[in-house]
Amino acid sequence: MKILVVGGAGYIGSHVVKALMLKGHDVTVYDNLSTGQEINLFKQNCFVNGDILDYPALLSAMRGQDAVVHLAAKKAVGESMENPMLYSVNNISGSLNILNAMVECGTKYIVFSSSAAVYGMPDKSVIDENVPLNPINYYGFTKLEIEKFMGWYDRLKGIKFVALRYFNAVGYDADGDIRGKELNSQNLLPIIMEVVSGKRDKLKIFGNDYSTPDGTCIRDYIHVSDLASAHVLALEKLAQGMESQSLNLGTEKGTSVLEMVAACSSVVGHEIPVEFAPRRAGDPAVLVASANKARKLLGWSPKYSDIKDIVRTVYAIN
Numbered sequence: 001m002k003i004l005v006v007g008g009a010g011y012i013g014s015h016v017v018k019a020l021m022l023k024g025h026d027v028t029v030y031d032n033l034s035t036g037q038e039i040n041l042f043k044q045n046c047f048v049n050g051d052i053l054d055y056p057a058l059l060s061a062m063r064g065q066d067a068v069v070h071l072a073a074k075k076a077v078g079e080s081m082e083n084p085m086l087y088s089v090n091n092i093s094g095s096l097n098i099l100n101a102m103v104e105c106g107t108k109y110i111v112f113s114s115s116a117a118v119y120g121m122p123d124k125s126v127i128d129e130n131v132p133l134n135p136i137n138y139y140g141f142t143k144l145e146i147e148k149f150m151g152w153y154d155r156l157k158g159i160k161f162v163a164l165r166y167f168n169a170v171g172y173d174a175d176g177d178i179r180g181k182e183l184n185s186q187n188l189l190p191i192i193m194e195v196v197s198g199k200r201d202k203l204k205i206f207g208n209d210y211s212t213p214d215g216t217c218i219r220d221y222i223h224v225s226d227l228a229s230a231h232v233l234a235l236e237k238l239a240q241g242m243e244s245q246s247l248n249l250g251t252e253k254g255t256s257v258l259e260m261v262a263a264c265s266s267v268v269g270h271e272i273p274v275e276f277a278p279r280r281a282g283d284p285a286v287l288v289a290s291a292n293k294a295r296k297l298l299g300w301s302p303k304y305s306d307i308k309d310i311v312r313t314v315y316a317i318n
């Protein structure tokens with residue numbers, strides 16, 4: 001298939017591009033390099049330096065494409081609460097430009113990077129796709145709105161979509177083909193790696209009084225190469241006639257912050273200094289995916305998401 005990967009120079013996008021190219025798809029990356037990096041472009045793929053807010057440029061890149069993978073978005077939760085306008089424009093208007101360009105060019109399929117943030121603070125700890133959609137931050141709201149827009153574009157214009165709701169994306173390409181380290185990440189593993197490299201003194205653990213076995217929050221960490229393979233399968237299933245879907249992507253296993261610290265200590269071979277800090281606003285105690293729907297509909301299963309394996313791939317790039 002001819003596939004336009006919007007945001008293909010970014011952290012997750014670059015892994016998706018690699019997975020698509022290894023399956024023989026004809027990939028064009030469309031990215032404004034605001035957070036994406038040229039070093040991430042996998043091998044000889046065709047690259048357009050463009051913005052999703054530049055409709056004429058987007059339209060010209062869209063012509064002749066069979067499908068789109070859309071990963072271009074602002075994704076900092078805190079920033080989305082302080083500057084919702086940025087998220088309205090980039091995430092919502094930008095995505096509408098993509099859908100409109102698809103209609104204009106007759107492009108039929110889209111795989112969209114959504115997020116577990118669409119669920120908000122669910123009262124269940126194992127999340128399937130039937131859990132009420134109740135985002136508690138503006139970032140999650142934008143992801144949910146785009147899923148709804150895609151639903152309408154399916155009904156009205158026959159565009160078929162898969163929205164992939166990522167749980168905690170972590171890790172790097174195990175073969176070392178993708179070399180761009182994600183910049184300025186505020187997520188747990190990148191921060192632990194900053195402690196390992198001496199850039200920070202210690203890890204602040206946000207809360208040790210949660211109702212979990214060790215008191216720290218539990219999350220479902222999924223390797224980015226496992227996310228990538230789901231995008232390939234989703235596109236292939238859409239092309240074979242699968243109906244539009246929203247699917248969780250996670251390992252269905254929870255890891256606490258302290259367990260992650262222990263895995264990192266064991267991989268790097270020394271203790272990692274930590275201190276307990278107050279809870280971070282908006283953090284649910286436990287968020288673990290049920291990925292049964294993705295397993296069934298896509299025939300997908302994670303292969304790289306053992307926690308120590310994940311940590312090894314992150315340590316290797318640091």
Ligand code: UDP
Binds near residue numbers: 188203204205217218
């Ligand atoms: N966390 C932490 N210290 C940090 C960063 C994160 O204790 O410096 C915790 C955070 O409270 C959450 C988990 O690590 O329980 C994963 O956080 P992250 O920001 O990576 O992802 P989120 O689950 O918020 O999307």
